[in-house]
Amino acid sequence: MRRKIKRIALLIITNIFVLLQCLPANATDDLVNPMQTYLSIETKLKYENMMQSYQKGYEPIVEDEKVILVLPLKVEKGIKLDSNKLTASIKVNDGTTIPFKMRIYEKVFNLETVKSKSGKSQELYLVTFSLPLDENRINGSYPVNIQTKYKVKGQNVVQDFGLYINIKDGTEAESSSSTDAMRTENNLEVPMSEPAVSLGGNTSDTTGSENQENSGAPKIVVTKCSVSPEKPIAGQEMTFQLVLENKSKMEAKNLKLSFDSELGEIVPVGMQNSIFIDTLKAGGSQTVSFTMKAQEAITKVNQKITLSLKYVDKNGAELTDDQILFVKLGQPISILVDKAVINAEVESGKKTDVTIKVFNTGNTTIKNCMCSLDVDGLTDGGITFIGDIEPGASKQGKITAAVTQKSLGKEGATEDEKYGSTEGTLTVTYEDPSGTSYQEERSVRTKIKKSSKEDSDDKKSVKRSSQWSVSLVIGMLFIYIMTAIVLFIRKKRQP
Structure with missing residues (x-):
């Protein structure tokens, strides 16, 4: 009988101990919210293959027939990705036009200490892809999605990040044809057939120009032309610089160069719209410049400026020539x-x-x-x-x-x-x-x-803690009672 009571008491004590061990204070501590994401972009620093930080408007580098995507990802404080690694892949929606060659792009990236261009080091996942560009790419902006997959405490997490690739070295989606082929030199449009802007005769009278050249009269040619700033804006001043060269064997005298806007929307700065040159020797050159200002409200982006040149030869004969320049104006x-x-x-x-x-x-x-x-x-x-x-x-x-x-x-x-x-x-x-x-x-x-879930978890945690305390007290009381019973029976049976 005594042995039987001991076995029962020992069994009860063991079961109570096991039950108490199965009552944790908070059973939800190790759970991961499947809707939660744990990565974010490090926006303040520049890393390898980045021209600017995300905070400053990061744009993927496009050069050498490839585009390089860089995505510096940091983990939220106190969170650790399982195995300190993630898998990243390039995702494109079906039917979406892309500027790079279609392939399967997927790589595994490990957590590493990366030094930024400013010298500051950070622990992050430096997701980098080098994508070969399509030879027939079209200029424009293309959305690209980088999908990351990782685990936190065994829970699978998928998180997407969006980037845009700007292509500027491809072909235009719509090309417009023009009967007058033009090329651009320092934002000045010049006829493709001319190597430079020519002031060697009246452009409206080809025969006169030929007679002038054959007669040995001075021939003035613009060998260089530029405008500053290189991208003039409406409402701002711009300075034109021309290099005049006398291509003939005869000296030109009393040169007068006048400049006027066809629409009157670009006006000279100051009272004068003319430049005077005393002489331009045969084979000599002269650099001239003049400043004009565009109105803020312009009717055309391509503005026409007429350059009128008057000069005399050694015999006193007056020669004239008009040359047209086109300048593209940007809008503020x-x-x-x-x-x-x-x-x-x-x-x-x-x-x-x-x-x-x-x-x-x-x-x-x-x-x-x-x-x-x-x-x-x-x-x-x-x-x-x-x-x-x-x-x-x-x-x-x-x-x-x-x-x-x-x-x-x-x-x-x-x-x-x-x-x-x-x-x-x-x-x-x-x-x-x-x-x-x-x-x-x-x-x-x-x-x-x-969140309401966190409030509920806190309440459950408090409730479990209270239940655990009550269970502990009851268990100890039960053990005390059983021990007292055993001792009482043992004492009762002693002779």
Whole structure:
């Protein structure tokens, strides 16, 4: 009987101990939210094969018949990818035109310490792809998706990042033909048949020009022409520089060079629209320059300037010549970027949209408008492409971001450090038709609140902790009672 009681008591004690071990304080600590993403783009630094950081409007390098994509990815604080590696691949939607050769592009990248061009080192996954370009590529902007796959605590996670490839060295989608073939030299359009701008005779009287040349009269030729700045803008001043050379064996005297705009939309700076040269010896040359200013409101991009040249030969005979120059004028960029719009309060573990509206208030098309987000606690999928915006039009950009925590993964972080008010910037980048980049920044503010699931988990954790404490007390009390019973029976049976 005594042995039987001992066995029963030992069995009860063992079972209670096992049950207590199976009651953890928080059974959800090691679970991973399958909707959560844990990678974000490192936006502030430049790395190998990057001309600018993502914050400054990163654009993939296109050269040597290839395009190089660089995606520096950092892991949220306190998070570790299983095996410290991820798999990245290039994804393109069916039917989408691409400028590179279609192949399967997939690589495995390991976590490594990477030094930026400024010398600062960071631990990140430097995702890099070198894609061979198609020989028949067409100029334009092409969206490309880099898909990453990785595991966190055994849970599979898929996260996409969007990039845009700008092709400028391909063929035009629509080519326009012209009866007058032209070439461009320093933004000046010159007839293809002429190696330089010629002022050697009256362009409207070919016979007179030939007679002038055959008679040995002075022949003045423009051997060089340029305009500064190289890309003149409407509303700004521009300086033309011409090199006049006397190609004949006769001296030219009393040269007068006048310049006038056909539409009157480019006017001389100052009171004079003429330049005077006393003599230009046979075989000699003279550099002349003059400054003009274009009106802000122009009716044509291609402006015509008439150069009128008058001079006399050694016999006092007056010679005249008119030469036409064309100059392409760019339009000044003018945009209005509205405030960034986001919910005043967002919930951790869910997704939220951040929108921005861009208005083109100028007279020229805004090219390759994009936006990116940099806010603690909000993880986006990279750069969002807004597109080209025509004059007078507007477009909206929308970034869908995953809401995490302000100090995700920080050990010992308090509730105030994890949740509450957070702020950062939304950066809008864009280009003018010449490819010059600009950017605007807008502040983003919101409040991150704890998700209902996290609240529920906390309550369950407290409840489990209370249940565990009660179970422990009951178990100890039961052990005490059973021990007392055994001792009582043993004492009772002693003689």
